[in-house]
Amino acid sequence: MAFLRLFKPPKNQQFSYKPRYWDPKKEEAEKLKERVEQLQQGGVDAMKTRISGGFRKGAGGAAAGAYRSARVKKSNSTLLIVLISLMGIAYIVYQLYFPELEAWLS
Known part of the structure; x- marks a missing residue:
């Protein structure tokens, strides 16, 4: 049983002060x-x-929080539009060029 303690180092002592x-x-x-x-x-x-x-x-002040929130929403919507457009372009490229690539590889 003592050999199990060789591989497990002792834990550090912890101190937590909670004011009354x-x-x-x-x-x-x-x-x-x-x-x-x-x-x-x-x-x-x-x-x-x-x-x-x-x-x-x-x-x-308080107005900065509303401004930041509006900017984050706008940024997220722009990111979503870019991702959707990239996925559309990738799909079109896949449909147009994949049959040619498959025939070329065969």
Whole structure:
């Protein structure tokens, strides 16, 4: 029975830390509250906060998601049209030239 353990290396010890008290919604609300307070104060810190908030949201905000979705749909439809046309061309070539190739090989 001991020879079976020679071929199976021991597993690494795993560590998983799960915090007991953590509320992600509360933490997000606190960050938003702090950001609003900094924006209301004005000055250089408010400008930095506004710029960093824009980077976090993304270039277009919610509209960017809709734009990307529309572009993906258009790209997929173009790809489908190209594949169908290539399959049609392959079928036509097969019908026109395969009998000649078969006769030539025979």
